Amino acid sequence: MVDLTRLYDVLVIGGGNAAMTAAVTARQGGASVLVLEHAPKALRGGNSRHTRNLRAMHQAPTSVLTEAYLEDEYWDDLLRVTGGQTDENLARMTIRASEAALPFLEECGVRFQPSLTGTLSLSRTNAFFLGGGKALLNAVYATAEKLGVDILYDTEVREVHLEDGFARAVDINHKGFPETVRAKCVIASSGGFQGNLDWMRQYWGDAVDNFVIRGTPYAKGRVLKNLLAQGVAQIGDPTQFHAVALDARAPQFDGGIVTRLDSVPFSIVVNQHGQRFYDEGEDVWPKRYAIWGRLIAQQPGQIAYSICDAKSVPLFMPSVFPAITAGSVGELAQKLGLDPAAVEATVREYNAAVQPGSFDDRKLDGCRTQGLTPPKTNWARTIDQAPFIGYPLRPGITFTYLGVKVNERARVLMDNGKPTANLFASGEIMAGNILGKGYLAGFGMTIGTVFGRIAGQEAAKHARN
Amino acid sequence: MRETDAIAEARRNLEVCNACRYCEGYCAVFPAMELRREFPATDLGYLANLCHGCRGCFYACQYAPPHEFGINLPKVFAEIRQESYVQYAWPQPMAKLFERNGTVVSVAAALITALVMIGTALFQSPDRLFGVHRGEGAFYAVIPHNVMVLLAGSTFVFALVAIAISIARFWREAGGGAGPNGKQGMGKPLMQAVRDALTLKNLGGGGHGCNDTDGSFATSRRNLHHALFYGFMLCFASTNVATYYHYGLGLQAPYGYFSLPVILGTVGGIGMTVGASGLIWLKIVGDPEPVSRRLLGADYAMLVLLWMVAVTGLVLLAVRSTSAMGVTLAIHLGFVLALFVALPYSRMVHGAYRFAALVRAAREH
Ligand SMILES: Cc1cc2nc3c(=O)[nH]c(=O)nc-3n(C[C@H](O)[C@H](O)[C@H](O)COP(=O)(O)OP(=O)(O)OC[C@H]3O[C@@H](n4cnc5c(N)ncnc54)[C@H](O)[C@@H]3O)c2cc1C
Ligand code: SF4
Ligand code: SF4
Numbered sequence: 078m079v080d081l082t083r084l085y086d087v088l089v090i091g092g093g094n095a096a097m098t099a100a101v102t103a104r105q106g107g108a109s110v111l112v113l114e115h116a117p118k119a120l121r122g123g124n125s126r127h128t129r130n131l132r133a134m135h136q137a138p139t140s141v142l143t144e145a146y147l148e149d150e151y152w153d154d155l156l157r158v159t160g161g162q163t164d165e166n167l168a169r170m171t172i173r174a175s176e177a178a179l180p181f182l183e184e185c186g187v188r189f190q191p192s193l194t195g196t197l198s199l200s201r202t203n204a205f206f207l208g209g210g211k212a213l214l215n216a217v218y219a220t221a222e223k224l225g226v227d228i229l230y231d232t233e234v235r236e237v238h239l240e241d242g243f244a245r246a247v248d249i250n251h252k253g254f255p256e257t258v259r260a261k262c263v264i265a266s267s268g269g270f271q272g273n274l275d276w277m278r279q280y281w282g283d284a285v286d287n288f289v290i291r292g293t294p295y296a297k298g299r300v301l302k303n304l305l306a307q308g309v310a311q312i313g314d315p316t317q318f319h320a321v322a323l324d325a326r327a328p329q330f331d332g333g334i335v336t337r338l339d340s341v342p343f344s345i346v347v348n349q350h351g352q353r354f355y356d357e358g359e360d361v362w363p364k365r366y367a368i369w370g371r372l373i374a375q376q377p378g379q380i381a382y383s384i385c386d387a388k389s390v391p392l393f394m395p396s397v398f399p400a401i402t403a404g405s406v407g408e409l410a411q412k413l414g415l416d417p418a419a420v421e422a423t424v425r426e427y428n429a430a431v432q433p434g435s436f437d438d439r440k441l442d443g444c445r446t447q448g449l450t451p452p453k454t455n456w457a458r459t460i461d462q463a464p465f466i467g468y469p470l471r472p473g474i475t476f477t478y479l480g481v482k483v484n485e486r487a488r489v490l491m492d493n494g495k496p497t498a499n500l501f502a503s504g505e506i507m508a509g510n511i512l513g514k515g516y517l518a519g520f521g522m523t524i525g526t527v528f529g530r531i532a533g534q535e536a537a538k539h540a541r542n
Numbered sequence: 543m544r545e546t547d548a549i550a551e552a553r554r555n556l557e558v559c560n561a562c563r564y565c566e567g568y569c570a571v572f573p574a575m576e577l578r579r580e581f582p583a584t585d586l587g588y589l590a591n592l593c594h595g596c597r598g599c600f601y602a603c604q605y606a607p608p609h610e611f612g613i614n615l616p617k618v619f620a621e622i623r624q625e626s627y628v629q630y631a632w633p634q635p636m637a638k639l640f641e642r643n644g645t646v647v648s649v650a651a652a653l654i655t656a657l658v659m660i661g662t663a664l665f666q667s668p669d670r671l672f673g674v675h676r677g678e679g680a681f682y683a684v685i686p687h688n689v690m691v692l693l694a695g696s697t698f699v700f701a702l703v704a705i706a707i708s709i710a711r712f713w714r715e716a717g718g719g720a721g722p723n724g725k726q727g728m729g730k731p732l733m734q735a736v737r738d739a740l741t742l743k744n745l746g747g748g749g750h751g752c753n754d755t756d757g758s759f760a761t762s763r764r765n766l767h768h769a770l771f772y773g774f775m776l777c778f779a780s781t782n783v784a785t786y787y788h789y790g791l792g793l794q795a796p797y798g799y800f801s802l803p804v805i806l807g808t809v810g811g812i813g814m815t816v817g818a819s820g821l822i823w824l825k826i827v828g829d830p831e832p833v834s835r836r837l838l839g840a841d842y843a844m845l846v847l848l849w850m851v852a853v854t855g856l857v858l859l860a861v862r863s864t865s866a867m868g869v870t871l872a873i874h875l876g877f878v879l880a881l882f883v884a885l886p887y888s889r890m891v892h893g894a895y896r897f898a899a900l901v902r903a904a905r906e907h
Binding site: 119120126127129186188190191206207208209210211212215216218219328331333334335336394395396397 | 560603757
């Protein structure tokens with residue numbers, strides 16, 4: 078049994094990758110550690126349980142990564158996706174530390190896939206977890222338990238008592254009972270606030286009711302909000318989130334990876350009125366993956382429809398939901414609940430604008446439309462071969478960008494720029510320091526692991542003194 | 543394979559897996575799944591038999607219950623395997639024996655052992671049965687050699703024929719490897735399947751062990767299965783060597799403690815005992831979630847029967863020069879006979895189906 082009257086060296090708020098790597102590291106540093114996870118055991122692990130890889134710098138091929146991926150290239154990639162909304166010092170430090178993240182996780186019992194046959198060819202830059210994020214977490218949790226970390230599930234942290242930059246205690250709700258736990262240090266690793274529709278409603282209005290939350294419903298940002306209200310420095314735009322296009326039939330929460338749909342580059346995408354609204358062939362899919370969530374969020378009813386014909390079917394991964402098929406474009410429109418005449422007109426216009434070219438799904442092939450607004454600049458082929466295929470799409474929110482400001486020792490900073498005495502943060506809750514915009518595949522888990530380890534080390538050191 | 547609830551459930555599961563693919567490094571099922579977009583019943587029968595039940599994918603799955611997708615491959619695959627044993631059983635009327643298989647196998651074992659005992663008692667005078675026999679032909683003073691050979695040989699040959707016919711039907715219906723990318727050759731896939739089967743490559747969750755009892759990894763299940771399987775093979779080898787001694791060299795059992803048949807049989811018997819005990823233990827302490835409750839009886843019955851065969855064999859060795867030999871011999875042979883009789887209608891057939899599925903998987907890639 079966990080003794081809540083005890084003064085722990087380190088309290089860790091959250092139960093995802095950033096929390097558990099912090100807990101393990103703090104315990105290895107000799108601290109007594111209590112993990113407070115809002116979710117029940119079966120659903121532990123936040124968004125981390127849905128992940129599948131992490132991006133790691135490496136000088137030479139490793140057992141799971143090919144070739145080399147060096148600091149400068151990694152930094153360039155990050156600079157490109159963030160458009161400069163990053164902190165070069167913190168970012169480069171994270172990139173360099175990512176090299177040690179892999180062996181650390183391996184020591185925790187995490188296994189990686191030797192090679193990859195999936196659709197995104199990332200085996201040079203990203204290491205794939207065997208079994209995915211939940212398998213990773215199982216291993217890290219098992220390691221934590223073996224080391225003697227105490228873990229409480231079904232335990233929501235409701236408030237952190239912060240006085241003059243000093244975290245004295247936290248109020249929790251443990252299986253419905255309020256308690257207060259004291260500790261020498263606190264590590265906040267409670268993720269973003271994407272699970273909190275009412276908070277997002279402040280910025281997006283009732284459109285949020287049409288958003289799909291890809292990950293855990295337990296990331297409600299309660300601790301984040303509580304800290305910001307107590308004078309902790311804020312980072313990141315509260316209105317912004319990372320969003321992708323998902324199958325609209327996805328469950329509202331926790332649908333994870335299987336609801337994503339990569340049909341867009343080989344389709345045309347129309348809105349509720351049967352009209353196209355953006356160049357579907359702008360760039361290769363992994364790069365363009367993230368803009369479509371936002372594009373759809375801006376359409377009426379936050380919904381769109383990907384339409385293609387039989388030729389395109391073999392080119393993308395199957396969705397978990399069956400494709401909607403029909404013998405004609407009009408019939409397909411009807412099945413999708415769209416105005417057949419409008420969709421037929423859009424397809425006709427599009428087909429007429431398609432220019433001849435040699436189609437190649439593996440590169441920007443230049444197969445384009447002429448005289449169409451918006452144009453389709455790659456992979457444009459006429460839609461004329463039955464059966465016609467349609468998928469409804471909705472914006473799927475991955476995570477929010479708002480966070481707390483930290484320094485390179487994972488210490489949370491106050492509004493006045495001063496570091497707090499004993500409050501640390503890791504993972505999504507501070508990712509905005511480095512990733513202010515956009516996304517780099519596998520970087521979320523890297524930030525969580527790197528800062529989790531730093532926070533764990535620093536907290537253990539602080540508790541010892 | 544017929545369309546059943548289990549087939550529909552497996553299809554639903556695999557449609558989720560095929561969009562996820564996080565588990566692709568665990569075993570041969572996932573690469574085989576990725577070759578397909580649709581899952582007809584026959585393919586599901588094949589994939590289910592390819593699954594070794596390691597549970598790796600269950601603990602790794604972010605969609606396992608209580609998630610609303612409720613993904614649980616090891617459980618639904620075990621159910622389909624059972625359905626395939628039923629549907630391909632030969633002769634068909636015997637398929638019924640797979641229902642309540644635990645009871646069937648236990649009752650059969652008890653009955654056959656009792657019959658051998660009663661038979662021996664009927665045909666032999668008590669002083670023969672309870673007498674002390676030593677030297678060449680000692681066993682055959684209790685049960686004549688040709689009776690043993692006739693009973694054991696005929697049941698064993700029947701078992702092999704019945705299993706072979708079942709597998710041939712399974713193989714044909716499952717497409718015989720002419721699936722996506724189906725290759726024509728047979729030599730290489732066969733070698734590969736033999737290698738995979740002998741090493742239990744797929745019972746290792748991609749190399750670090752499986753989830754024997756819960757979310758943590760271990761290799762005990764694989765090692766125990768090895769002990770049981772290789773123990774069984776050693777006992778089988780022991781019988782063959784003894785047969786050669788008997789007919790080829792004219793030497794009659796019992797053989798000396800350091801003779802080849804006795805060494806093989808002893809090591810094999812110990813292996814089987816350890817393996818079967820351990821596997822029974824793992825079933826008792828294991829997490830019941832990824833297991834199909836309905837099928838547990840059959841698993842226990844088979845393991846207990848194997849355990850009995852091994853232990854009575856070892857006991858026989860220990861008491862062979864005492865007056866307990868006669869009865870022990872009758873009991874041991876009773877269990878061996880029961881094993882041979884039950885073979886084609888017990889969980890033991892999983893080996894044959896698994897092997898056929900491995901060959902097919904090797905042909906596909
Ligand atoms: C579908 C999907 C796929 C993804 N794939 C990848 C990928 O392949 N690679 C990658 O790098 N990133 C990926 N990401 C992003 C990645 O999930 C995050 O960057 C990363 O998991 C963040 O880790 P974290 O520990 O900070 O947060 P989380 O894993 O979300 O953990 C937050 C934890 O805090 C707990 N919590 C929240 N509030 C409280 C409270 N008040 N009290 C107690 N506990 C609380 C939650 O229950 C949860 O356990 C993916 C995200 C999604 C949604
Ligand atoms: S078992 Fe679960 S995690 Fe594994 S591939 Fe299937 S859906 Fe994905
Ligand atoms: S062998 Fe293991 S990993 Fe493969 S399908 Fe069966 S239970 Fe899952």
